[in-house]
Amino acid sequence: MVSVLEGLPQSGLELMYLVAAVMFIQGLRDMTHPRTAVRGNGLSAGGMALAVVVTVLYTGLFSLPLLGAALLIGTAVGVWLAVSVETTEMPQLVGLFNGFGGGASALVAGAELVDIAGPSSAALTVELTTTAAIAGIIGSVTLVGSFVAAGKLHGLVGDWPFDARLGHAIKAALFAVAVLAGLALVVRTALGTAPLAPWVPTYWLLVGAAALLGVVLVYPIGGADMPVVIALLNSYSGLAAATTGFVLNNTALIVAGTLVGASGLILTVIMCESMNRSLTNVLFGGLGGSESSEDQPDIYEGNITETSPEEVTMMLEVADRVVIVPGYGMAVAQAQHAVADLAATLADNGVDVEFGIHPVAGRMPGHMNALLAEADVHYEKMRELEEVNPTFSETDVVLITGANDVVNPSANEDSDSPIAGMPVLEVWDAGSVIVNKRSLSHGFAGIPNPLFAKSNTSMLFGDAKDSMQELLAQYQEATE
Amino acid sequence: MTLVENLTLFVLAAFVGYEIITKIPTNLHTPLMSGANAISGITLLGSVVVIAGSGETTLLATVLGFIAVVMATINVVGGYLVSHFMLAEFGGQ
Numbered sequence: 001m002v003s004v005l006e007g008l009p010q011s012g013l014e015l016m017y018l019v020a021a022v023m024f025i026q027g028l029r030d031m032t033h034p035r036t037a038v039r040g041n042g043l044s045a046g047g048m049a050l051a052v053v054v055t056v057l058y059t060g061l062f063s064l065p066l067l068g069a070a071l072l073i074g075t076a077v078g079v080w081l082a083v084s085v086e087t088t089e090m091p092q093l094v095g096l097f098n099g100f101g102g103g104a105s106a107l108v109a110g111a112e113l114v115d116i117a118g119p120s121s122a123a124l125t126v127e128l129t130t131t132a133a134i135a136g137i138i139g140s141v142t143l144v145g146s147f148v149a150a151g152k153l154h155g156l157v158g159d160w161p162f163d164a165r166l167g168h169a170i171k172a173a174l175f176a177v178a179v180l181a182g183l184a185l186v187v188r189t190a191l192g193t194a195p196l197a198p199w200v201p202t203y204w205l206l207v208g209a210a211a212l213l214g215v216v217l218v219y220p221i222g223g224a225d226m227p228v229v230i231a232l233l234n235s236y237s238g239l240a241a242a243t244t245g246f247v248l249n250n251t252a253l254i255v256a257g258t259l260v261g262a263s264g265l266i267l268t269v270i271m272c273e274s275m276n277r278s279l280t281n282v283l284f285g286g287l288g289g290s291e292s293s294e295d296q297p298d299i300y301e302g303n304i305t306e307t308s309p310e311e312v313t314m315m316l317e318v319a320d321r322v323v324i325v326p327g328y329g330m331a332v333a334q335a336q337h338a339v340a341d342l343a344a345t346l347a348d349n350g351v352d353v354e355f356g357i358h359p360v361a362g363r364m365p366g367h368m369n370a371l372l373a374e375a376d377v378h379y380e381k382m383r384e385l386e387e388v389n390p391t392f393s394e395t396d397v398v399l400i401t402g403a404n405d406v407v408n409p410s411a412n413e414d415s416d417s418p419i420a421g422m423p424v425l426e427v428w429d430a431g432s433v434i435v436n437k438r439s440l441s442h443g444f445a446g447i448p449n450p451l452f453a454k455s456n457t458s459m460l461f462g463d464a465k466d467s468m469q470e471l472l473a474q475y476q477e478a479t480e
Numbered sequence: 481m482t483l484v485e486n487l488t489l490f491v492l493a494a495f496v497g498y499e500i501i502t503k504i505p506t507n508l509h510t511p512l513m514s515g516a517n518a519i520s521g522i523t524l525l526g527s528v529v530v531i532a533g534s535g536e537t538t539l540l541a542t543v544l545g546f547i548a549v550v551m552a553t554i555n556v557v558g559g560y561l562v563s564h565f566m567l568a569e570f571g572g573q
Binding site: 021024025027028029031032033034037038040041042044045048051052055056059066067069070071073074075077078079081082083085087090091093094097098100101102103104105107108110111112114115127230231234237238240241242244245246247248249250251252253254255256257258259260261262263264266267270357359364365366367369370373374379382384 | 515526565
């Protein structure tokens with residue numbers, strides 16, 4: 001294999017990596033506004049293409065059909081997954097992609113060890129084995145953990161069947177095995193013991209233990225916390241890439257991996273704050289509520305007002321300002337188009353319509369915005385929590401569809417509630433509150449919602465899509 | 481480059497990342513997550529370098545590298561495409 005650019009100095013490659021790094025950073029900067037975000041994503045993708053192309057040219061892989069085949073297979077699968085997925089399934093897809101990235105890191109580190117320990121018998125350095133061990137552990141945890149997380153979000157993986165303490169013990173044991181295997185690798189490198197080949201199985205022991213650790217870490221975590229886990233694993237996969245960069249002495253990997261590590265960590269913290277949960281709580285504790293479910297009949301009994309699309313239509317006819325609060329239930333019912341149509345029709349009749357969006361409405365921060373944008377709801381009409389909360393007192397009708405915990409007044413009123421202190425949409429300040437839900441069942445938090453029993457709240461029971469379509473038809477008929 | 485030089489790069493990149501990412505609004509967080517995810521597929525480069533090796537690459541290393549390239553490419557291509565689809569909805573307005 002002869003490199004196409006063999007005559008050029010190594011600094012040319014480094015320079016191209018610098019250009020790629022600048023493209024990644026500028027790409028992220030463009031993501032700070034929706035208008036420039038498409039360009040930013042393109043710029044980032046361009047940086048990736050540049051980095052890959054120059055690496056291939058410099059390493060002399062240009063003639064290798066093997067690389068072409070691998071790239072082709074990967075591209076085909078990636079395109080197929082991206083095109084075939086529903087917007088509601090986005091979080092699990094992101095999780096899945098993430099797992100592939102982590103897995104690749106672990107395999108690369110392994111391949112490098114195998115390669116160096118093989119016939120070439122190049123010198124193993126302590127730096128190399130240390131970073132390979134770290135990439136192996138993080139990469140394997142990311143690969144398997146992400147798959148379990150995606151499975152949970154997709155409803156394929158159920159609840160952890162064992163005792164929580166047993167889970168913690170297994171975690172500790174697996175972590176110990178992985179770390180000890182890593183230490184063994186490093187110590188043997190430091191001692192310089194020959195031959196090198198028998199060392200490699202230790203690496204696979206490390207990978208195996210870390211993979212099992214990934215299962216045990218994610219399996220017991222509740223479905224509602226999965227997006228936080230995915231963000232955290234995203235951060236890990238970035239760190240794994242950065243670590244691989246240390247192994248291979250590759251600046252592009254270090255810079256890009258670090259950017260991803262930072263972004264994943266920041267998103268994790270933001271999500272935890274939006275749900276008023278600590279990271280330790282997400283990772284090790286459940287969001288309890290089974291005991292408080294006993295209070296449910298007392299709260300709701302005799303205080304529930306049921307309404308009908310006809311009645312809601314009458315309220316909407318006389319309303320000047322309407323705020324729609326969408327939740328994951330709306331997304332699951334694929335009701336975003338019906339909701340968007342209703343909002344557009346209301347606006348055509350001179351009603352001031354806005355959407356109130358909780359930071360973690362849907363499954364990830366911004367997930368609901370993406371869903372609504374898909375249904376042609378204008379970006380300017382989507383209001384964030386801090387913006388929309390002060391306006392509820394001037395709102396005639398709040399229409400909540402498929403949302404539950406994000407409009408629960410217990411967060412403000414009940415200091416013993418599991419969601420106490422969580423920022424919520426203060427919809428109860430509005431003239432009338434309509435809650436569209438299939439039943440009085442709990443949301444993710446597993447606790448009753450006193451909002452349903454308030455005097456200005458009416459329940460519109462039914463599937464979000466059917467209810468919104470019915471509402472739209474009634475309203476159009478009434479205002480014609 | 482030495483470990484210390486690499487470490488310097490790592491720390492500086494972490495600061496740059498923090499400064500930029502905290503400025504990205506909530507409604508773009510989902511596309512950000514899948515876009516950042518795609519960037520983590522930069523591991524692909526590592527895979528490419530390993531596959532290339534020194535010319536003496538063992539069969540096992542080549543097989544591992546091949547699988548790694550496939551996985552990393554899925555991550556990169558899929559991640560950027562998903563982000564693009566989401567952002568195109570916002571940008572088209």
